Amino acid sequence: MSLKINFLLIILALVTNFASAADTLIVGSTNGNAGSNSVPLIVSATHDQPIQGFSISIDYDESALTLDGFDFLGTATETVAPGGVPDYVGSILDSAAGTLVLGVVIGFNPTSPGGSIPQIAVSSIDADDLLRLLFTIGDSVTPGDYEVNLVDGLGNPPVINAYSFAGATVHPELQDGTMTVNNLHRFYFGTYYASPGGAVTPLLRYDHVDEIDGFVASVIYDNAILTLNPPSETFGWYSGLNTDFGLSPDTIEFFLVNLNPVVAPGIGWASFAAQFDFLPPFNGQTLGAGNGQSLLRFPFSVVNDPTLLGTTTIVELSNDYGPPGSPPTANLVVVPPGLGIFPIREDCEIQFLDLPSFKRGNVNGDLVLNLADAVFVINWLFASGPAPQCLDAGDANDDSGTDISDAIYMINYLFASGPALPPPFPDCGLDPTDDSLDCTFSAGC
Numbered sequence: 056m057s058l059k060i061n062f063l064l065i066i067l068a069l070v071t072n073f074a075s076a077a078d079t080l081i082v083g084s085t086n087g088n089a090g091s092n093s094v095p096l097i098v099s100a101t102h103d104q105p106i107q108g109f110s111i112s113i114d115y116d117e118s119a120l121t122l123d124g125f126d127f128l129g130t131a132t133e134t135v136a137p138g139g140v141p142d143y144v145g146s147i148l149d150s151a152a153g154t155l156v157l158g159v160v161i162g163f164n165p166t167s168p169g170g171s172i173p174q175i176a177v178s179s180i181d182a183d184d185l186l187r188l189l190f191t192i193g194d195s196v197t198p199g200d201y202e203v204n205l206v207d208g209l210g211n212p213p214v215i216n217a218y219s220f221a222g223a224t225v226h227p228e229l230q231d232g233t234m235t236v237n238n239l240h241r242f243y244f245g246t247y248y249a250s251p252g253g254a255v256t257p258l259l260r261y262d263h264v265d266e267i268d269g270f271v272a273s274v275i276y277d278n279a280i281l282t283l284n285p286p287s288e289t290f291g292w293y294s295g296l297n298t299d300f301g302l303s304p305d306t307i308e309f310f311l312v313n314l315n316p317v318v319a320p321g322i323g324w325a326s327f328a329a330q331f332d333f334l335p336p337f338n339g340q341t342l343g344a345g346n347g348q349s350l351l352r353f354p355f356s357v358v359n360d361p362t363l364l365g366t367t368t369i370v371e372l373s374n375d376y377g378p379p380g381s382p383p384t385a386n387l388v389v390v391p392p393g394l395g396i397f398p399i400r401e402d403c404e405i406q407f408l409d410l411p412s413f414k415r416g417n418v419n420g421d422l423v424l425n426l427a428d429a430v431f432v433i434n435w436l437f438a439s440g441p442a443p444q445c446l447d448a449g450d451a452n453d454d455s456g457t458d459i460s461d462a463i464y465m466i467n468y469l470f471a472s473g474p475a476l477p478p479p480f481p482d483c484g485l486d487p488t489d490d491s492l493d494c495t496f497s498a499g500c
Contacts, residue, residue, distance in 0.1 A: 082232025117153030198238035244403030252359030295475025
């Protein structure tokens with residue numbers, strides 16, 4: 056194979072060498088998921104001379120990417136080459152080192168009597184695609200950007216990145232590329248609503264494609280506006296959420312909470328570390344993949360300041376703070392067998408409105424969720440009973456309606472270990488869902 060590369064170098068190492076501002080060799084950028092194969096990455100060129108041959112010398116991160124090969128499908132090279140295939144292609148792929156050197160002569164013979172050999176016509180503005188690199192992304196590669204670089208001098212003998220036309224070598228400007236491994240893990244809250252002097256309980260939600268065996272969540276908030284109120288029991292941070300019933304019959308075996316209401320002037324901080332399988336007999340319990348899964352609840356009370364009306368505050372998923380004397384705590388999920396991934400983070404926005412707050416499920420107004428609330432809904436629907444003063448409170452499953460499913464939802468929660476009611480629950484607050492239901496009055500809130 057080295058004889059083939061040497062042959063190309065003889066063609067390219069010509070007396071005349073030049074380049075202009077229009078001459079740029081470009082490795083593109085693309086993305087794929089961990090475990091994907093044959094992900095194409097395009098190598099293209101702008102050039103103010105025709106191209107009759109070229110050589111490529113690249114390296115890439117072999118710990119994350121495997122170069123399966125290359126082709127000319129859909130490229131300018133395929134268009135002008137005889138039969139769609141260049142007359143000469145020589146390559147040396149070193150998968151262990153993560154390098155490829157490649158030489159191409161598009162055609163040896165003129166396309167017509169007295170004509171020139173096959174060539175890619177001048178294109179000084181719009182880049183012509185020369186070839187496609189086909190990569191496999193490793194199954195356990197963490198999300199992020201992985202460079203694919205044009206590096207002169209790889210191989211033995213050294214190969215340069217160059218074009219050739221009419222006996223001249225063109226040394227183009229080199230522009231490296233990127234393979235982005237998609238992040239398929241997302242922490243987010245959405246938008247919540249609260250009234251000054253009221254309460255609001257954002258839920259941290261999680262979208263993911265892999266099962267996980269633990270996570271770390273870290274948030275900061277404006278402590279002049281919000282006060283984080285710990286539940287009476289540690290279990291209360293996640294009771295009734297996916298981190299509770301999603302592990303059933305198992306539960307979180309290690310759960311560490313760090314709270315600092317004044318981690319910095321004006322800033323409160325809280326972090327949570329969960330490991331699902333921490334104690335013998337080590338059954339390997341995990342939280343399966345899913346979208347919109349609820350991990351934690353954050354019960355905040357709001358300062359009674361009317362000037363907040365019409366404003367917003369942010370609860371930020373932050374990687375910048377930690378316990379005193381310790382490094383910052385980063386938001387993290389752990390994919391078996393111990394792969395740490397930093398999820399995409401989307402903060403919580405809390406809008407302050409002058410609206411009545413309510414407690415979901417508090418249909419009869421006694422502030423206690425029990426069978427009487429489910430019966431109240433059934434009597435209203437089917438026995439000419441009184442209507443709830445707060446239809447939002449009767450919307451137990453938060454599907455923007457009040458019907459028999461809400462009564463069943465409450466019964467399942469109360470007696471069949473069903474999921475907890477969505478916020479605002481168990482505390483009073485505003486409805487995070489924009490719907491047509493109203494709440495003229497809600498006792499106790």
